[in-house]
Amino acid sequence: MGSTTTASSATARRSATAAVVPVECTVTPLLDVAFSRWTTPVLWTLNEFGRQRFVELERRLGGITPKVLTQRLRQLERDGLVIRTYHPEVPPRVEYEISELGRTLGPLFATMAAWAQEHIGEVEAARVVYDEDGRPGP
Amino acid sequence: MGSTTTASSATARRSATAAVVPVECTVTPLLDVAFSRWTTPVLWTLNEFGRQRFVELERRLGGITPKVLTQRLRQLERDGLVIRTYHPEVPPRVEYEISELGRTLGPLFATMAAWAQEHIGEVEAARVVYDEDGRPGP
């Protein structure tokens, strides 16, 4: 994408009242379903470790409460990203696995993890500089 | 990270007390810097429309308040993803642009937007099914 500096209309004003109109971010829909508060770690864990039970998820996610885990799981199930399987036994057993749709996010996770590994150092360095020198202009 | 399904100890229990240990999600660091609440739309807009002033961002983002926009901008600037340029004129003029580091997120945005465009319909369909039939197991 990215025709930088779109030519817009022929006689478009340059800077004054340059017809700046609201545009919707095209990635937002994905953010809502897969990158909200706890959804990413849940999906990521499911994608990495395969089918697992409620407690396994709870432990691996480290620090999530059952209430919140249930909420996220329900949302992901409703959105078709996660499949819940109930086994009527005693004690009850429920397994969660990522759906085929959810699995299509795998490459994205990989790319994101790679970005983090490669660039997070730069981010931290930038913070140090910013906190030392402060912002230049008023 | 990395070694999926670590063999752990030789005589590792299989399912009973299968040494389920907390693992940290490798994409979380990126989420914190670029995919928090308003950060993505801001970065995306900057990436799509190039260098622009505060009000332009404010208008294009549609509905964000100056306070919140300032907060996100400051965070992004601190993290080295956005560059702020102050022009000492009257009236004051400040321009924001995405940094080179921030620009490395471009392909990621493109991939995410593509995913949304391709699969969001399946998500919505899954919701309809779920809301009609409800979840199968108790």
Add this chain to the structure above:
DNA sequence: CAGTATCCAGATTGATACTG
């Protein structure tokens, strides 16, 4: 224009129980 200062409403989380 480019913010900053307040105050407030709503959403998310966390900690703690308590069932089937």
Add this chain to the structure above:
DNA sequence: CAGTATCAATCTGGATACTG
């Protein structure tokens, strides 16, 4: 085990008004 139910503590985020 696999949740659900509550209540309290946060934490953004929104609306509004006000400077340099």
